[in-house]
Amino acid sequence: MSGFKLYEISEELMTLEDMLYDDTVDQETVQDTLEMINMDFEDKADNYAKIIRTMDASIKALKDEEQRLSGRRKALEERQKWLKDTLEANMRYTGKMKFKTELFSFNIQKNGGLEPLVITGELEDIPGRYLIQQPPIPDNMKIRKLLEEQPVEWAHLEPRGESLRIR
Numbered sequence: 153m154s155g156f157k158l159y160e161i162s163e164e165l166m167t168l169e170d171m172l173y174d175d176t177v178d179q180e181t182v183q184d185t186l187e188m189i190n191m192d193f194e195d196k197a198d199n200y201a202k203i204i205r206t207m208d209a210s211i212k213a214l215k216d217e218e219q220r221l222s223g224r225r226k227a228l229e230e231r232q233k234w235l236k237d238t239l240e241a242n243m244r245y246t247g248k249m250k251f252k253t254e255l256f257s258f259n260i261q262k263n264g265g266l267e268p269l270v271i272t273g274e275l276e277d278i279p280g281r282y283l284i285q286q287p288p289i290p291d292n293m294k295i296r297k298l299l300e301e302q303p304v305e306w307a308h309l310e311p312r313g314e315s316l317r318i319r
Contacts, residue, residue, distance in 0.1 A: 164189050165199045172203065173210075 168185050171177045189196060243249060243260055250259045271278070295307050 164191070165203065169203050169206070172207070 168182070168189065171182050171185055191199075239258075240260060243258065248258075252258070275283075296309070298304065299307060299309055
Protein backbone atom coordinates (compact mmCIF):
# COMPACT_ATOMS: atom_id res chain seq x y z
CA MET A 153 0.00 0.00 0.00
CA SER A 154 1.07 3.62 -0.39
CA GLY A 155 3.45 5.16 2.10
CA PHE A 156 1.09 8.04 2.89
CA LYS A 157 -2.60 8.85 2.69
CA LEU A 158 -4.17 12.01 1.35
CA TYR A 159 -7.58 11.09 2.71
CA GLU A 160 -9.02 8.91 5.42
CA ILE A 161 -11.15 6.11 3.99
CA SER A 162 -13.52 3.61 5.52
CA GLU A 163 -12.19 0.35 6.94
CA GLU A 164 -13.93 -1.61 4.18
CA LEU A 165 -12.17 0.37 1.51
CA MET A 166 -8.74 0.07 3.16
CA THR A 167 -8.79 -3.59 2.19
CA LEU A 168 -9.67 -2.60 -1.37
CA GLU A 169 -6.85 -0.05 -1.45
CA ASP A 170 -4.38 -2.65 -0.16
CA MET A 171 -5.49 -4.98 -2.96
CA LEU A 172 -5.12 -2.27 -5.62
CA TYR A 173 -1.52 -1.63 -4.55
CA ASP A 174 -0.70 -5.35 -4.51
CA ASP A 175 0.17 -6.48 -8.04
CA THR A 176 -0.20 -10.12 -7.04
CA VAL A 177 -3.96 -9.69 -6.50
CA ASP A 178 -5.88 -10.44 -9.71
CA GLN A 179 -8.54 -8.13 -11.18
CA GLU A 180 -11.37 -10.58 -10.44
CA THR A 181 -10.58 -10.59 -6.71
CA VAL A 182 -10.57 -6.80 -6.69
CA GLN A 183 -13.91 -6.77 -8.55
CA ASP A 184 -15.42 -9.23 -6.04
CA THR A 185 -14.25 -7.01 -3.17
CA LEU A 186 -15.77 -3.96 -4.83
CA GLU A 187 -19.13 -5.72 -5.14
CA MET A 188 -19.09 -6.73 -1.46
CA ILE A 189 -18.70 -3.15 -0.20
CA ASN A 190 -22.11 -2.07 1.00
CA MET A 191 -22.66 1.68 1.02
CA ASP A 192 -24.58 4.38 -0.85
CA PHE A 193 -23.43 5.00 -4.41
CA GLU A 194 -22.37 8.59 -3.63
CA ASP A 195 -20.35 7.50 -0.57
CA LYS A 196 -18.76 4.72 -2.60
CA ALA A 197 -17.88 7.22 -5.36
CA ASP A 198 -16.33 9.60 -2.80
CA ASN A 199 -14.22 6.79 -1.40
CA TYR A 200 -13.19 5.64 -4.89
CA ALA A 201 -12.15 9.22 -5.66
CA LYS A 202 -10.08 9.33 -2.46
CA ILE A 203 -8.28 6.13 -3.48
CA ILE A 204 -7.81 7.46 -7.04
CA ARG A 205 -6.28 10.70 -5.73
CA THR A 206 -3.99 8.81 -3.38
CA MET A 207 -2.94 6.60 -6.30
CA ASP A 208 -2.30 9.75 -8.38
CA ALA A 209 0.13 10.92 -5.70
CA SER A 210 1.79 7.50 -5.57
CA ILE A 211 2.09 7.40 -9.37
CA LYS A 212 3.67 10.88 -9.41
CA ALA A 213 6.14 9.86 -6.70
CA LEU A 214 7.05 6.71 -8.66
CA LYS A 215 7.53 8.69 -11.89
CA ASP A 216 9.73 11.19 -10.05
CA GLU A 217 11.79 8.32 -8.63
CA GLU A 218 12.04 6.71 -12.08
CA GLN A 219 13.40 9.99 -13.46
CA ARG A 220 15.86 10.33 -10.58
CA LEU A 221 17.08 6.75 -11.01
CA SER A 222 17.24 7.15 -14.80
CA GLY A 223 19.38 10.27 -14.35
CA ARG A 224 21.63 8.45 -11.94
CA ARG A 225 21.96 5.47 -14.31
CA LYS A 226 22.82 7.75 -17.24
CA ALA A 227 25.45 9.56 -15.15
CA LEU A 228 27.02 6.22 -14.18
CA GLU A 229 26.97 5.06 -17.81
CA GLU A 230 28.73 8.27 -18.88
CA ARG A 231 31.34 7.88 -16.12
CA GLN A 232 31.86 4.24 -17.06
CA LYS A 233 32.37 5.15 -20.73
CA TRP A 234 34.77 7.93 -19.77
CA LEU A 235 36.78 5.55 -17.57
CA LYS A 236 36.92 2.90 -20.29
CA ASP A 237 37.93 5.50 -22.92
CA THR A 238 40.64 6.82 -20.57
CA LEU A 239 41.99 3.32 -20.00
CA GLU A 240 42.02 2.62 -23.75
CA ALA A 241 43.75 5.96 -24.49
CA ASN A 242 46.42 5.21 -21.86
CA MET A 243 46.94 1.69 -23.24
CA ARG A 244 47.44 3.14 -26.74
CA TYR A 245 49.76 5.86 -25.41
CA THR A 246 51.97 3.37 -23.58
CA GLY A 247 51.81 0.82 -26.42
CA LYS A 248 50.38 -1.87 -24.14
CA MET A 249 47.70 -3.19 -26.48
CA LYS A 250 47.39 -6.56 -24.70
CA PHE A 251 48.26 -7.62 -21.15
CA LYS A 252 47.00 -9.61 -18.18
CA THR A 253 46.79 -8.94 -14.47
CA GLU A 254 45.82 -11.32 -11.69
CA LEU A 255 42.17 -10.34 -12.10
CA PHE A 256 41.61 -9.26 -15.70
CA SER A 257 42.82 -9.52 -19.28
CA PHE A 258 43.07 -6.32 -21.36
CA ASN A 259 43.14 -6.27 -25.14
CA ILE A 260 42.47 -3.65 -27.80
CA GLN A 261 41.18 -5.41 -30.89
CA LYS A 262 39.11 -4.72 -33.98
CA ASN A 263 35.34 -4.77 -33.61
CA GLY A 264 33.44 -7.62 -35.23
CA GLY A 265 30.51 -7.37 -37.58
CA LEU A 266 30.15 -5.40 -40.77
CA GLU A 267 32.48 -2.54 -41.60
CA PRO A 268 30.86 0.85 -40.97
CA LEU A 269 29.22 2.31 -44.09
CA VAL A 270 29.25 6.06 -44.75
CA ILE A 271 27.16 7.53 -47.58
CA THR A 272 29.07 10.56 -48.87
CA GLY A 273 26.97 11.42 -51.95
CA GLU A 274 23.50 12.84 -52.30
CA LEU A 275 20.47 10.54 -52.21
CA GLU A 276 19.75 11.34 -55.87
CA ASP A 277 23.22 9.99 -56.82
CA ILE A 278 22.43 6.50 -55.49
CA PRO A 279 20.94 4.14 -58.13
CA GLY A 280 17.35 3.13 -57.36
CA ARG A 281 18.15 -0.54 -56.90
CA TYR A 282 20.18 0.47 -53.80
CA LEU A 283 17.32 2.35 -52.20
CA ILE A 284 14.53 0.97 -50.04
CA GLN A 285 11.17 2.10 -51.37
CA GLN A 286 8.74 3.01 -48.61
CA PRO A 287 4.99 3.18 -48.98
CA PRO A 288 3.44 6.60 -48.44
CA ILE A 289 1.79 7.28 -45.08
CA PRO A 290 -1.20 9.59 -44.48
CA ASP A 291 -0.54 13.14 -43.30
CA ASN A 292 -3.16 13.20 -40.55
CA MET A 293 -2.98 16.95 -39.92
CA LYS A 294 -3.64 17.76 -43.59
CA ILE A 295 -6.50 15.26 -43.69
CA ARG A 296 -8.07 16.82 -40.56
CA LYS A 297 -7.85 20.25 -42.14
CA LEU A 298 -9.47 18.93 -45.35
CA LEU A 299 -12.31 17.34 -43.34
CA GLU A 300 -13.01 20.70 -41.68
CA GLU A 301 -13.60 22.13 -45.17
CA GLN A 302 -15.43 19.24 -46.88
CA PRO A 303 -16.41 15.60 -46.42
CA VAL A 304 -14.54 12.90 -48.33
CA GLU A 305 -15.38 9.25 -48.98
CA TRP A 306 -12.05 7.88 -47.78
CA ALA A 307 -11.85 9.42 -44.28
CA HIS A 308 -13.99 10.79 -41.48
CA LEU A 309 -13.64 12.08 -37.92
CA GLU A 310 -14.98 10.04 -35.03
CA PRO A 311 -16.70 11.71 -32.06
CA ARG A 312 -14.45 12.44 -29.12
CA GLY A 313 -14.56 9.83 -26.39
CA GLU A 314 -15.68 10.39 -22.84
CA SER A 315 -13.79 9.84 -19.62
CA LEU A 316 -14.35 10.34 -15.92
CA ARG A 317 -13.03 13.59 -14.44
CA ILE A 318 -12.70 13.95 -10.68
CA ARG A 319 -12.23 17.51 -9.47
